[in-house]
Amino acid sequence: MAVVRKSIIKNLPFNFYGWIHRYCREKIDSEIEKQLAQLYPGENVKRKYREYQGKKYLIMMTVIVIGIAAAFCIHLSSRMQGRLAEGNHLYRNEWGEGSYFVTLSAQTNKGETELDYEVKERVLSKEETEILKKQALEILPEAIIGNNESLIKVKTDLDLITRLEGYPFAITWQSSNYERIRTDGKVLTDGLGAEGERVVLTAVFSYGEERWSRDIDVTLFPEALQPEQQYLNAVKQLLADNDKLSETSSEFVLPDKMNDEPIAWEEKKQDDSYMLVISGIIGAALIAWGMKRDLQQKNRLRNEDIIRFYPEFVCKLQLYMGAGLTAKNAFVKIGRDYQKDKGKTGKKIYLYEEVLVSGYQLMNGIPEDVVYREWGKRCEEMHCRKLGFLLASHLKRGNDKILSLLSEERDLSMEERKGRARRQGEEAGTKLLFPMILMLIVVMFLVLLPALNGFGSI
DSSP, X not given: OHHHHHHHHHTHHHHHHHHHHHHHOOOOOHHHHHHHHHHSTTSOHHHHHHHHHHHHHHHHHHHHHHHHHHHHHHHHHHHHTOOEETTTEEOOOOTTSOOEEEEEEEEETTEEEEEEEEEOOOOXXXXXXXXXXXXXXXXXXXXXXXXXXXXXXXXXXXXXXSBOTTOOOEEEEEESOTTTBOTTOOBOOTTOOTTOEEEEEEEEEEETTEEEEEEEEEEEOOOOOOHHHHHHHHHHHHHHHHHHHTTTSSOOOOOSEETTEEOOOOOOOOOOHHHHHHHHHXXXXXXXXXXXXXXXXXXXXXXXXXXHHHHHHHHHHXXXXXXXXXXXXXXXXXXXXXXXXXXXXXXXXXXXHHHHHHHHHHHTTOOHHHHHHHHHHHHTOHHHHHHHHHHHHTTTSOHHHHHHHHHHHHHHHHHHHHHXXXXXXXXXXXXXXXXHHHHHHHHHHHHHHHHHHHHHTO
């Protein structure tokens, strides 16, 4: 069943175009057919044409159907989200839900006019306001405690909120001592005695034009400190007192005693030299990794360069040997021609670099079979190894046999080159498919967004 389903999905564009062609009698586009023949040599062009056209029409129909569905949703939403009822009634949102805008059309004997009007949320009545006011005043002290036990024993910051959840009132704060409690709830307990200190907070409520306030008593106490923190504070206080005594002197003499106990002072110097050592080690490791990666990348590009120019080299070799040159002279000739072109253009081709090296070896008297095999090994490509072996093994059989083998090798390399180009094209198309799908999703979302907002407000 799964195999049948996959086959149906795969052949869907083909069958879809067949249905369109059968009923619509569409003429064949010769230009598209010619382009498909160039892109897919050796394949059934008629079938490729039908698959291409079927896929095109299928995507077009899908987009049209999605557009119609989105338009229907927007139309339905616009019909359902109407605010005007019974001809002249607009219903307000409850307090806290916010206002909304409505487009109205006013028609009289003098004509018709259109305008946008803001319908504000419902305002509470005096009775409702009084009830909520009493509730808010009762729960406010508990809401601002924060991490403290109670308001009569405050040691850490308070949570001076500007709104109570579930109540429409705005709240602002005033403090009788801003050096102890700020309006943002920050509590400062430095220098407080054990008996604590009383501070009055005033919460000012507002709703519309109405204002009212409530005073809240807060008692601050110094935060309980750990022995280490107490010792630190004592040292800081001793330094501050000593500094004040010598503030007019050019020297600041550190105290030598604290509570009749001698103090030994030592300067802690910042030494981050070890960080440089660690950074150097990490940097060296990253450089080594980067150089290795760069070398691998260059080697990969070299292999690709050899594969790309191999068919061209085989054609040249066959041409020169067909003209009567031996394999040795053909290698030397190709190497010299490359050297001349390189001197003019400066372009380096790795395959011909190896040929040039082999030409020098041949002129220096190294046996041909050794040179050809070594050339194949240096290129590190299967086709080059094969060609080097063929040249080495047919040295004594004349050019006729080797020419036929070179012809076969040329045809094979050209076919592989076509296949490689086709694969690269398919990979590029696949990489573009994902961004196109994302763009389609974004467009569909933007189209459907007004409809979704309409359904949410119903």
